[in-house]
Amino acid sequence: MRGWIPGRSTEDRRDRPLTTDRSSEARNAPLPATRPGVNDVRRLKVVTWLLCLVPFFWLAWRIFDDGLGANPIEELIHWAGRSALVLLLGALAVTPVRRITGFNRLILIRRLVGLFAFSYACLHLLLYAVVDQGLAWSFILEDVAERRYITAGFSAFLALVPLAITSTKGWIRRLGKRWARLHRLVYLAGALAVLHFYWRVKADTLWPLVSAAVLLTLLLPRVWWAYRKRKARRATA
Ligand code: HEM
Secondary structure, three states: OOOOOOOOOHHHHHHOOOOOOOOHHHHHOOOOOOOOOHHHHHHHHHHHHHHHHHHHHHHHHHHHHHOOOOOHHHHHHHHHHHHHHHHHHHHHHHHHHHHHHOOHHHHHHHHHHHHHHHHHHHHHHHHHHHHHOOOOHHHHHHHHHHOHHHHHHHHHHHHHHHHHHOOOHHHHHHHOHHHHHHOOHHHHHHHHHHHHHHHHHOOOOHHHHHHHHHHHHHHHHHHHHHHHHHHHHHHHO
């Protein structure tokens, strides 16, 4: 079979530059390191991992610097909540940035950023329910039912759960067109998380308002693109 070399996978064969040189030297020549682009994608993923772990580096520094201050549990809940919100906005930024810059490879890290946002939200919830509330379910349920900022936070978390579960390639294949429709829940999760933050802080609303402005900036282009798409569809219908 042409080009087949024992012990080399289809992958290898595909990476081998096509040649008519049938000499054994040519067939045994070392393979090019990796396909152009594979390294770029790997680099992009490594950078994304590092950026998504920045909150942990920051936390380590804070613990080293002042031990998280007088109320470390509250500081930890805030840290995890803010990290979840920043990364959720980061995941929402991928599509507009990709469309505006044409840097299509960004799509390869959207799931990673989304899963990191969900992981920080899980940590946030665990810190609150386990460390802060000591799993006192009656208090937690009372909080969720009566404190509107916690109701909003809980609703944001519930909206993130199906997104995290269906983030695998298998679910994308299984759900087909419904996947994109289901994943519009991320807009609701973003809005509820910002509302949760805004209602939580009461007085100093600067950062919740900044988050709301960022969220709006990320959602408005989508509304515009959807409007244009619908208009174009009507024009051709
Ligand atoms: C089950 C869901 C959630 C619960 C029970 C919850 C609970 C809380 C609590 C108790 C606080 C205030 C802590 C304090 O000041 O004592 C808080 C703050 C916060 N939470 Fe949540 N939260 C939830 C979900 C989320 C989600 C999904 C996000 C973001 C994606 C989020 C982002 C935040 C932010 C940004 C803050 C404010 C931190 C600050 O003031 O510095 N939370 N949350």
